[in-house]
Amino acid sequence: MASVGELLAALKREANQTPPEGSRVLSICGLTCGTLVPHAYEVLRSPTFYDVFEQTDKGLELSYGGNQGAHDLADLAEQLHEGRLISQWRNELLDVVPLDFSHTVTKAERGVFRFLGLSTTCVHALATDDSGRFWIARRSETKQVDPGFWDTLSGGLMSAGETLKDTLARETFEEAGLMPDQYSQIAPPITFLVTRPVRDGWMRERTVAFPVKLKSDAIPTNRDGEVAHFEAVKKSEVLHRIEQKRFTLGAALAFLYAFQAETSV
Template sequence: MNAAVQPRSFGDWLASARQAAQQPPAQPRQALVVAGQVVGSVAEGFLNQIGRQRLMDKRYKLSIDEHFGAAAWRLDVPPEASVDAPTDALNALAAALRDEGLCGPWRDEQLAVCNPAGEVVGTVERGAVRVLGIATRAVHLVGLAPDGRMWVQKRSMAKPNNPGLWDTLMGGMVSAADSLPQALARETWEEAGLRVETLVGLQHGGHVDFSRPSREGGGAGYMRERIDWFRAQVPEGVEPANQDGEVDHFELLQPEGVRLRVAQGLFTLEAGLVIAGFLGM
């Protein structure tokens, strides 16, 4: 008679999750240079799948060239163009990718596009950031009840990514229009119906970095993201209430219950690693 299969431990999950969060690209990538500055990367040959004439019609040139001795894609704008030209060029490229079915879900949301020094070069549609290897930022909130239980959310089945999985009280992207505190406040209201000024002991807890292949663009994407997470207590008698339709429901769980569900793979990878950081692991 076979022995009962032992449930996976949180420690085992954590070791594999950390490895999964830091993975090399699935295929060789080439730098993406916009207005003379490196802002991301694309899978080798990926941009050959789109028509470049539509970019030329807007006076933007997309070409394969050399950058510090290696092949790179250049998206150039005319020297006399306005300061908004890199944004317009990036979004023209994103639209071309969308029309060929080569990017992620279109969100009508702009994310900042930065050079290696962290300086903003422009912005681009969120649906294109993974296939263009553009670094993004996100924010999570670990929400606690006064008795130490943790508020968690079950993601809506309509979510384009990780539908139906469990998540922290709040998790969302930092848009181009937001600072980190602004993103925290906006997402906390939209996802949980809570005002950050009403939370008790709000503080920054740490961050988690991701570099891993993405399924977007037919598997040609690459995720580069920093998640800053915060912790706070939700006051007694206050319950989160979703405002944007992206949460199925909320639950209050003991920390051990959260650990068990994380180890079972019921939480998103991002939320699981944030929770591990909160638990000091």
């Protein structure tokens, strides 16, 4: 079996890519917020969207943030959805942030984030039991992304207005049926960035993984239909399934960075 370092090095090459040649910058209120791959850039610079964006020397600019920016992006999302230019419509708002994730510039429909190359934040629970086994979840076959792959106990994108802990609590309840008093954080969160091309355009995602320990009587039970079943497995089995590419990229990286942190203490 490959070592943690070898597995991590291989996955980092997949997770840390540079935008394709010809990509342009999406700015909002003078702040760089997104990466437009060539196809997205050509769509958005067409006459259809002249009233939304201004051309700049680096790409395109949306002049308004706040409520006006949210209104403009909502209209844009509907047009892209109607034109079948985005593959998902989630009816869920996410915060639009600059590259350093420092503050919220405006909000937008989740389905438009990859097309515009906007940054997202995904929060995971890396959960262990009393025996040190790791709770993992097999994604439902009906999931649009990575159906049937193994994942962390819970994980999902941070919705508009949420804190990291809010997202951890919501996702862990929805996906594993557990309340915050049924687990406790046992180490600092692991944070890393993933940048890579995806179906709709460009993914730039900050992942924050919280190592937690479940109470002895806490048994995960899915509530939202997104998990087929749960297993509690040893670290060696997690590594085996990562090597077999049976985990999602984000979950595999979260586990490997956590294992690397253990050995560096």
